[in-house]
Amino acid sequence: MNAKQARRPNNQGPQAIPSLLVVSAAFVSGFCIMTIEMLGARIMAPYFGGSLSVWGSILTVFMLALACGYLIGGKLSARRPSLFNYAFFFLAAAALSLPIIFLADEIMRPIFLAVEDPRYGSLLASLFLYFLPTTILGMISPYSVRLLVENSDHSGQKAGLLFFVSTLGSAAGTLGTSFYLVLWFEVNEIVFGTAAALALIGMVLMIAGTQRGHANDL
Numbered sequence: 271m272n273a274k275q276a277r278r279p280n281n282q283g284p285q286a287i288p289s290l291l292v293v294s295a296a297f298v299s300g301f302c303i304m305t306i307e308m309l310g311a312r313i314m315a316p317y318f319g320g321s322l323s324v325w326g327s328i329l330t331v332f333m334l335a336l337a338c339g340y341l342i343g344g345k346l347s348a349r350r351p352s353l354f355n356y357a358f359f360f361l362a363a364a365a366l367s368l369p370i371i372f373l374a375d376e377i378m379r380p381i382f383l384a385v386e387d388p389r390y391g392s393l394l395a396s397l398f399l400y401f402l403p404t405t406i407l408g409m410i411s412p413y414s415v416r417l418l419v420e421n422s423d424h425s426g427q428k429a430g431l432l433f434f435v436s437t438l439g440s441a442a443g444t445l446g447t448s449f450y451l452v453l454w455f456e457v458n459e460i461v462f463g464t465a466a467a468l469a470l471i472g473m474v475l476m477i478a479g480t481q482r483g484h485a486n487d488l
Contacts, residue, residue: 288478289418291474291475291478292356292414292417292418292432293414293418293431293432293435294471295356295360295410295414295471295475296410296411296414296432296435296436296439297435297436297438297439297442298439298467298468298471299360299363299407299410299411299436299439299468299471300435300436300437300438300439300440300442300443301439301440301442301443301446301467302363302407302439302443302464302467302468303332303336303404303407303408303440303443304439304440304441304443304444304447305443305446305447305451305460305461305464306367306370306400306403306404306461306464307328307329307332307400307404308443308444308447308448309447309452309457309460309461310328310332310396310399310400311324311325311328312452312457313370313374313399313457314328314378314392314395314396314399316378317378317379317381317382317391317395318378318382318388318391318392318395319388321388323388323389323392324388324389324392326389327389327392327393327395327396328392328396328400330393330396331393331396331397331400331401331404332400332404334401335400335401335402335404335405335408336404336405336407336408337408338405338408339404339405339406339407339408339409339410339411340408340409340411340412342405342408342409343359343408343409343410343411343412343413344412344413344416346409346413347412347413347415347416347417348416351413351416351417352479353417353475353476353478353479354476354479355413356410356413356414356417356475356479357471357472357473357474357475357476357479358472359406359407359409359410359413359472360410360468360469360471360472360475361468361469361472361473361476362406363403363406363407363410363465363468364465364466364468364469364472365465365469366402366403366406367403367461367464367465367468368462368465369399370399370400370403370461371458371461371462371465374399377395377398377399378395378399381394381395381398382395410436411432411433411436414432414436415428415429415432418431418432447460
């Protein structure tokens, strides 16, 4: 076997990472990020209004959370990446999205009463409501890349594909939420649907990871 053959990955058989599943999961994560972000101002409007400063607070928190997620996800991807860990990101993001539904008033009311300036009140409320689930969702992209990269020769191609798909998901989430979902459903119903979609993807990944683990034992 020559050096070129030695570097060639074995993509056949049950041990191969299901690329379509990972790519689809990246699309869903991008969709969900933008769905929650687009709903952010509407959720906070009863307390802080819908001004440009409120949007600025929400966007800042989302960008910081995604930056932290990219960094953490990249570090975790270097430690024996697996579909089990990947599934956990989706399940954790789903669980951490639920306070947006059930605890939003309890979180925003004391901040509204304590902080007079709606700019800083909305920034603080955004941190409590959106930072953790968005950080977890940010971890998905770099981890997705690591799952699919088989050798350094294809790393750029795989990264480009995943970021392309994730961004398409974000665009779909932006238009889908602002054009249709807000007309058809209540805000809490949309957030709950987002959490349910993340949980479903997490369970599918967990099952795929289990099957792959059993195949590796054969």
